[in-house]
Amino acid sequence: MSGQLLALAQLLFGWLPRTVQTRPGEWLRAAMGVAGAVACTFWLSSLLYGSTTAMILLGPAGASAVLLFVVSSGALAQPWPVLGSYLLAALVGLAMLHLPLPEMILGWQLVTGVGAVVLGMSVLRCLHPPASAMVVVILLAGDLLSPLGGWLVLPIMLNACCLLFCATLYNNLTGVRYPKQAPRGDLHHTRDILPGQRVGFTEEDLDRALEKHGAFVDITRHDLEQIIRDTESSALRRKMGDIRAEQIMSRDIRTVGPDTTVMQAVRLFRHHHVKTLPVVDSDGVVQGITSLSDLLAQLDLPLGRILPTRINLWRDQPLHKVMTTPVVTVDGQTHVVDMIPLMSNQGLHCLPVLDNGRLVGLVTQTDVIAALHRDLVSHLA
Known part of the structure; x- marks a missing residue:
């Protein structure tokens, strides 16, 4: 008997998922978002359509809120699945209630309605589970919702739009990008992948x-x-292995100030054979970074027309007007594997290395290539 109980306990514990990779702070953030969105949706729906309608439609809205705030990166929580599935559920529910269909008992209506919604969501690529619950709610509360007639679509879509608005506002304000969009990969405006x-x-x-x-x-x-x-x-x-920024960075770096002129920067570029110069203030804090491409971009002259006045203005312009800011920086413990995507995918020629906000070094593409070469040689040896 004890062996059977042990086997049953092992089976039940086997159903438990592995430890989730989220932090308690994220749980609190999501819970507050769900509560706020549900409250806002209920308040707005009650204001426009009455508390009875708002309470009937609140169940699916609560389930949608969990997806929008807890797993906002999921495919089921994106705007089109929410809008498309809610509209489909409303239309199917109305069809089951008002179209002259053959006499059906309630159980068969529920089965048919839920099946039709799931099939429609799959075809339209707007799968969102709470929509199937919306059909059940419409059919079960048909008598209470009948005064709305075909206008039942409006409070349902109002709930969907209100949830999406709350999710977009709250998620982005709390550091979670929503809706999810693939980043642009055409940095150089070509068809090459990153x-x-x-x-x-x-x-x-x-x-x-x-x-x-x-x-x-x-x-x-x-x-x-x-x-x-x-x-x-x-x-x-x-x-x-352990290849960090502090091991490969250049330490004797040339910097310029915010008031350094373009011509002075050009002389430094030519003398030191560098492509970028960090712009720092008197305390060594990085204010920006300037490159040859930044300077040439300011000299946007029509082909064949050289205007001496404009050239002189360009030469005397301070760097704080043409520098790139904010600057992508790293610290001394940043691994080389983390620096490579910043340079290759974002097109950065160098990465300033900061220590307590002060510039202590510079990692260039040449530094990274040399480090990778040494690592490759050591592995071959």
Whole structure:
């Protein structure tokens, strides 16, 4: 008997998921967002359509709020699934209530309505589970909602729009980007993919894997790709050892001040054969960074027309008017694997290294290439 109980306990504990990778602070953030969005939705719906209608439709809205604030990066929580599924659920529910369909008992109406909504969401690529609950609510509370008639679509879509507005505002204000969008990869306005994506798996590999999987995956395609690339980066960091910014950075660096003129900066570029110069104040705090491309971009002259007056104005212009800011920086403990994407994907020629906000070094593309070469040689040896 004790053996059977032990086996049952092991089975039940086996159903428990692994430890979640989120922090308690994120739990509190999401809970506050859900509570606020549900309260706002109920208040607005009550104001426009009465408390009875608002209470009837609040259940699916609460379920949607969990997706929008807790798993906002999921494919099921994006704007089109919410809007499309709610509209589809409203139309199917109205059809089951008002169209001259054959006599059906309530149980068959529920089964047919839920099945139709799930099939429609799959075809329209707007899968959102609370929409199936919306159909059930409409059919069960048909008598209470009948005064609205075909206008029932409006309070349902009002709930969807209110939830999306709250999710977009709250998530972005609390540091969670919503809705999820794949970042632009055409840095140089060409059809080339980002340098960091040219080695390893390709988009075609990911498409084939998803097609082979063949089932619904509650994650956006971009997030899945990012998770895989982060895993590769973690594995590469483990294999490459401890190559940090403080080990490979240049320490005797040339800087300029915010009031340095363009011509003075050009002389430094020519004398030291560098492509970028950090702009720092008297306390050594980085204010910006300037490069040859930044300076040439200010000299936007029509082809064949050289205006001496404009050239003189350009020469005497202070750098604080043409420098790039804010500056992407790293600290001394940043691993080389984390610096490579900043340079390759964002097109940065160098990365200032800060210590307590003060500039202590500069990591250039040449420094990174030399470090990777030494690491490769050591592995071959």
